[in-house]
Amino acid sequence: ELKVEQNPLFLSMQEGKNYTIYCNYSTTSDRLYWYRQDPGKSLESLFVLLSNGAVKQEGRLMASLDTKARLSTLHITAAVHDLSATYFCAVDAGNMLTFGGGTRLMVKP
Amino acid sequence: SAVISQKPSRDICQRGTSLTIQCQVDSQVTMMFWYRQQPGQSLTLIATANQGSEATYESGFVIDKFPISRPNLTFSTLTVSNMSPEDSSIYLCSGLTGGEYGYTFGSGTRLTVV
Numbered sequence: 620e621l622k623v624e625q626n627p628l629f630l631s632m633q634e635g636k637n638y639t640i641y642c643n644y645s646t647t648s649d650r651l652y653w654y655r656q657d658p659g660k661s662l663e664s665l666f667v668l669l670s671n672g673a674v675k676q677e678g679r680l681m682a683s684l685d686t687k688a689r690l691s692t693l694h695i696t697a698a699v700h701d702l703s704a705t706y707f708c709a710v711d712a713g714n715m716l717t718f719g720g721g722t723r724l725m726v727k728p
Numbered sequence: 729s730a731v732i733s734q735k736p737s738r739d740i741c742q743r744g745t746s747l748t749i750q751c752q753v754d755s756q757v758t759m760m761f762w763y764r765q766q767p768g769q770s771l772t773l774i775a776t777a778n779q780g781s782e783a784t785y786e787s788g789f790v791i792d793k794f795p796i797s798r799p800n801l802t803f804s805t806l807t808v809s810n811m812s813p814e815d816s817s818i819y820l821c822s823g824l825t826g827g828e829y830g831y832t833f834g835s836g837t838r839l840t841v842v
Contacts, residue, residue, distance in 0.1 A: 652830055661820060661836040662771075664729075667828055707770065709831075714759055714824060716831060718771045 621646050621712045625719030633727055635697050640722045642691040642708035650711035651691045653682050655704045656721075662707070666693075698726045730755045730825045734834030741811055741841050748807045749819055749837045756801040757823035757832075762794070765818040765836075774819075777804040811841045 622645040632638050642651070650669055654662040666675045668684035668691060675682050679702065681694045691708055705723045709716040731754045741747050751760070760777040775783040775796055783796035798804040808815055821834040 650830070654833075659838065662833040664830070664832070667830045669828070709771075711830070715761070715773065715776065716771075716822075717773075720770045 621648075621710060621717045623708060623710050623717050623719040625708055625722055627722060628720055629723045629725075631725045631727065632695075632698050634699055637697065638695050640693040640695075640706055640708075640724075642693070642710075642719050644689050644691075644710045644717075646712060647686070647689075648710045648712050649686055651684050652709045652711065652716070653691070653693055654707045654709065656707065657704050665706075695724075698724075700726050700728060702726050729829035730757055730823050730832045732821060732823055732832055732834040734821055734837060736837055737835060738838040739840070741839065743812050743841055745811055746807055746809045747811065747839060748805050749821070751804050751806075751821035751823075751834050753802040753823050753832075755825075757825050759824040760798055760804045761822040761824075761831075762796060762804070762806045763820045763822065765820065767817070771820065774806070777806075777821075808839065811839075813841045815839065816841045 624643045626641050653665040656662050666682040671686040673684045679696045684691045703726045705721045707721045708719045733752045762774040763771040765771045773786050774789045775785040777783050777796050777798035779798045795807045819837045822831050
């Protein structure tokens with residue numbers, strides 16, 4: 620059974636600071652997704668990582684995938700309040716997503 | 729990528745009743761899924777909706793409680809039957825479009841059972 624562990628589960632950070640969210644998974648997969656969820660809303664796709672060593676960046680967010688280590692990271696650079704949300708990683712194991720527990724990010728002025 | 733319209737967006741229901749949630753995709757998707765997200769929790773897969781045949785349910789979910797239909801490649805429904813307060817959650821549908829877009833999610837249905 621595929622297990623996806625995300626940490627931290629909660630992150631409170633100051634504006635302007637950098638931080639990394641980690642996503643570990645238990646079985647081989649070449650596809651990993653990062654989503655953002657605002658309170659009461661659905662999931663917004665942030666990144667699709669399709670191969671080992673993939674790195675994608677959008678604004679202050681950068682995601683990477685190491686399939687050998689079964690690890691993905693979501694790095695936040697110079698956080699701003701608008702990034703406050705819950706972030707989920709999800710691993711694709713044969714056309715089915717398994718989600719991590721989510722990281723609730725709160726960025727304080 | 730595909731766009732999924734999901735309705736209703738929210739509902740408050742009496743215990744013992746049933747609610748049907750609909751998802752319409754604007755293009756064909758290879759697979760459709762239904763998830764439950766309990767308050768403050770992550771997403772849990774309920775089932776994979778199969779076109780023209782019975783859905784494939786995950787452990788802990790049964791057809792009598794969560795009947796699912798998928799009559800064609802762009803439409804699916806999930807019914808939450810004989811509801812209890814423990815069914816209060818957000819329910820989301822998802823479609824797999826493949827390639828770089830991967831999975832698209834509907835806007836979600838926030839269900840409160842009283």
